Amino acid sequence: MAGPRIGVASLVQETNTFSPKPTVREDYTVLSGEEALRTLAGTNTEFAGAVAGLEELGAEVAPLLAAWALPSGRVTDETFEYLAGLLDRGLDRALPVDGLVLSLHGAMVAGSVFDADAALIEVARRRIGSVPLGVCLDLHANVTERMVELADIMVGYHTEPHVDMASTGERIARLVVKTVRGEVVPAMALAKRPMLVPAEGMRTDIGPMSEVRSLADSRTGGPVLEVSLFPVQPWLDVPELGLGVLVVTDGDLTGAGLLAEQLAGEVWRRRDRMTTPRLMDPEEAFRAARESDCRPFVMAHTADCPTAGAPGDDPVMVTEAAHHAPDLVVLHSILDPEVSRRCHNEVGGRVRIAVGGAFEKSVVPVEVEGTVTAAGSGAYRLTGRSFTGREVSMGEWAVIVTGNHHLLVSSAPSITADPATWRHAGLEPDRADVLIVRSCSDYRANFPGSAAEAVTLDLPGPSTPRLEHLEFRHAPKPLYPDDRAAM
Ligand SMILES: [Zn+2]
Incomplete structure (x- = not known):
């Protein structure tokens, strides 16, 4: 029996809204699906990991495209329209699919769209209808409720510094195939805390975040399919800014919500220890x-x-x-x-x-x-x-x-x-x-x-690295560590 046909697309950019340098079309490297299959094979990227995972599971890979730009300022509206068009046309060519793996960063802001990654997920959802849609994100993503509503499953990197891009792609690919085959029914819950962590304070190999990561790992298994911690990148002035914990369970929405809240609480408790050393x-x-x-x-x-x-x-x-x-x-x-x-x-x-x-x-x-x-x-x-x-x-x-x-x-x-x-x-x-x-x-x-x-x-x-020096206009208030006194 032929395996399910799964689309794979990657559209990655991390926005720093404090940067004066806008992200434009020329900043992107864009590969067609076939080019991406060829050039990215064997690299430590989500795209390559997802493809490898799908092939191992006997799924048919429908490669759509891979586009990425280095982090920079807001993506211009024109560039965002271009990216959305690439995804839309890629899907148009690939349909019908039984499922889709979408690799995004999760902290992209376009000129007039704060939650640009959610807007891309929406483009995909409109095209594919109700078939399973899995999204993999960078650990620095700012996960929003809109993203949770639009996707069936989301997972993030487990490491900072990031070394697990390919395995993250593989994890989301596996979950999408299991969902397509009816082996699991994903239920996903997000817990947020109004806090920012300096880049050096969120390492997962040492320190407070590594403790919470270990705790998350110890709770993963059985009905808990995935736990992702998102200590969002801090140079991002957007309305839903904050640390996120996302839990995916097999059919247990209440359990997912409780675990997400518990682990977000564990990070919050450690916030004063998440600093920049030296x-x-x-x-x-x-x-x-x-x-x-x-x-x-x-x-x-x-x-x-x-x-x-x-x-x-x-x-x-x-x-x-x-x-x-x-x-x-x-x-x-x-x-x-x-x-x-x-x-x-x-x-x-x-x-x-x-x-x-x-x-x-x-x-x-x-x-x-x-x-x-x-x-x-x-x-x-x-x-x-x-x-x-x-x-x-x-x-x-x-x-x-x-x-x-x-x-x-x-x-x-x-x-x-x-x-x-x-x-x-x-x-x-x-x-x-x-x-x-x-x-x-x-x-x-x-x-x-x-x-x-x-x-x-x-x-x-x-x-x-001094987050208290950033001037936020759109982020929620109070926000740690900026408003330490108010919390
Ligand atoms: Zn990152």
Whole structure:
């Protein structure tokens, strides 16, 4: 007997509503269903995991499309319409299906749509009717009641830093097939708490969130099909903002609701312990680097981090490194399309050029004088534990060397938490004294030897680790930790 025919689509973007850089069509990589099957096979992505899971269960895979963009500011309305159209036409070609797996981020905001992921689920629901619809989400998703109403089953990553994308895809695929076959009847409940957690405070390998994750795992099994914890990414000013716990049971809505509330309570109880450890100003951070034997010594510039949706164009660490560490070998990076273009034809030559502030108007550019030692462009594959094998590009790039400092300038955002990005530019992170990454947590998975000593830089920016500095207009009030006194 032929297995059920299941559609698979992926449309992923995480929005930082504090970022000045809107997400536009050109920021997306779009693969047709067939291209996605070919290019993503074997990668640590939800799409690849879902396909592998479906094939193992004997289901027929109907690949629709895979589209993703790096985190950034709001998706423009025009771009959102384009994405919704892609999904709609993909479904049009694939129908009829017996079920659908949709991989979304869960924290996408479009120009005029706060809950843009729910709007995409709605597009799918309208097309497929009442057949089972499973959605997998990032751990940083802001899960809403509308999403719960529209989907039959939702699951999220279990890890932060994220290393379980493929297995999350596989889990949702299995649940969709079981639902199609009538083996389970999913009942789903969401519990929310008005709280935000800084990126470093939500790790699932250590600390308070790992305790609640263990508790969730111990309660999963039997009628409890899935428990997902969503400590939402904090740079998101939307009306239903807050930590979410989502429980899927086999037919027991009351049980799902009780467990979700219980686990949300467990997170809430631990909120004061969910903080950013080793937050240091640049001078302290360079002192710590000198006192440490760990190489490379990693400094996380989390406040201006492209994988948290910020532009990555603040050059403050260029100046700080020049002041505090001229003798140390430092690798650092900046997004500056104009400078990378100009340096592209200057390999071997000296340049004196202002860098920074291409998007964030409050950022002051700084002058860099040095030799352009390399330049290039084109795609390469990530090699770290998060997004292993994913093909990415940082547009046109160049390396400007000033004494011991190597500045990687790129025209598109770069993933500096992954060693492959540096190596693509001819730089070896393992030989640096200090590696400055624009990353909130992925570097922990990708540079495990440096993680224990790594410091978070205490700097301002659209993805600041100091959540009390964010000015919310749409989020519910009171909101922890902003209104600590009121709670
Ligand atoms: Zn995430």
